[in-house]
Amino acid sequence: MAASIKESIELLINNIKSLISVDAKKLEYIIAAQIAGGHVILADSHGVGKTSLARALAQSIRWRDEDRAAARASNADGSIENVVMDGFSRIQCTVDLLPQDILGFNRFISQTGKMLFNKGPVFAHFVLCDEINLLTPKTQGSFFQVMEEQSVTIEGKMYRLADPFFIIATMNLKGVHLFPLPIPQLDRFMIRLSLGYPSVEDETAIINKHGKIDAWDNFKSVIDSADLIRWKETVDNVQLHPDVVSYIVNCVRATRTHPDIETPASPRAGVRISRLARSLAMCRGMDYVSVDIIKEIFIHAMAHRIITRDPSIPPEAPLTNILKSVPVESAAKRER
Numbered sequence: 001m002a003a004s005i006k007e008s009i010e011l012l013i014n015n016i017k018s019l020i021s022v023d024a025k026k027l028e029y030i031i032a033a034q035i036a037g038g039h040v041i042l043a044d045s046h047g048v049g050k051t052s053l054a055r056a057l058a059q060s061i062r063w064r065d066e067d068r069a070a071a072r073a074s075n076a077d078g079s080i081e082n083v084v085m086d087g088f089s090r091i092q093c094t095v096d097l098l099p100q101d102i103l104g105f106n107r108f109i110s111q112t113g114k115m116l117f118n119k120g121p122v123f124a125h126f127v128l129c130d131e132i133n134l135l136t137p138k139t140q141g142s143f144f145q146v147m148e149e150q151s152v153t154i155e156g157k158m159y160r161l162a163d164p165f166f167i168i169a170t171m172n173l174k175g176v177h178l179f180p181l182p183i184p185q186l187d188r189f190m191i192r193l194s195l196g197y198p199s200v201e202d203e204t205a206i207i208n209k210h211g212k213i214d215a216w217d218n219f220k221s222v223i224d225s226a227d228l229i230r231w232k233e234t235v236d237n238v239q240l241h242p243d244v245v246s247y248i249v250n251c252v253r254a255t256r257t258h259p260d261i262e263t264p265a266s267p268r269a270g271v272r273i274s275r276l277a278r279s280l281a282m283c284r285g286m287d288y289v290s291v292d293i294i295k296e297i298f299i300h301a302m303a304h305r306i307i308t309r310d311p312s313i314p315p316e317a318p319l320t321n322i323l324k325s326v327p328v329e330s331a332a333k334r335e336r
Helices: 002-017 024-035 050-059 099-103 137-149 200-210 225-237 242-254 267-283 291-305 316-325 329-335
Strands: 040-044 070-074 080-084 086-092 104-109 114-119 124-130 151-154 157-160 166-172 191-193 261-263
Touching: 002 024, 002 050, 002 225, 002 267, 024 040, 024 050, 024 166, 024 191, 024 225, 024 267, 040 050, 050 086, 050 124, 050 166, 080 114, 080 157, 099 104, 099 137, 104 151, 137 151, 137 166, 191 291, 225 267, 242 267, 242 291, 242 316, 267 291, 291 316
Parallel strands: 040 166, 040 191, 086 124, 124 166
Antiparallel strands: 070 080, 070 157, 104 114, 151 157
């Protein structure tokens, strides 16, 4: 099973890289986060391919009608209301977008005297939220419940969204009319990545490939959406030794005593890191989580969750110091 999953992940990565110039390891992190049931935020300058990467990942998945599930809600009379979820949806964020534009709203039908629910774009298995920090704080808040509980409440009625459910958000680091995301909302993203500017060779390839109007014409889906559900159910089978758990806890707790950190990581951070580590190990064909995997993903999974006392100090600096100072001897011995 582990070998077949690894082969499928490699197929998915190669399919995306055939169109998008992106670091394979960062792409692997994004896929692992999706399988783990988490959400991803891509924070970068504009025009570096954040949206194209999200679109390529979504279009690499075959959203078959038989695999598309429905969000479910209980009515007052005990009946069940089903809202069919789309395979993929895109939310182009603007400053005038309202919560109901994302979640949906009830509409009164005068002919029948009943309320009709119009679902919002968040009712999809794969949601691309483009330029999320263009949303006002009120509209940003509409994502809190759905990201944490995978459910949406409209006028007192709760709709539970079905698996797979994945939000990949893009965020511009510079520009006008930007509203910073609060730490509690950033904390709900499993991992934050920056694509960075491409190399000379990659930028040349981008121009040659995407300078044509037919760049996307031959791009195909390579895995079924049902595979995502099956892989998610397999993540818990990856072993996480108590010593590795102890190392995660010690690293997270070290953010609460580090002199350069003003706002430390919450216990949710350790849960997200452990889940991401298990998923990443599975993607690589491993049945256990090594300390090296924890160290590899720690900064990517933690930097957006903390605030330093001095704004001139990037969060990566104290986190790197924590990785160097927290001992790993007992876990390393156990792995050998």
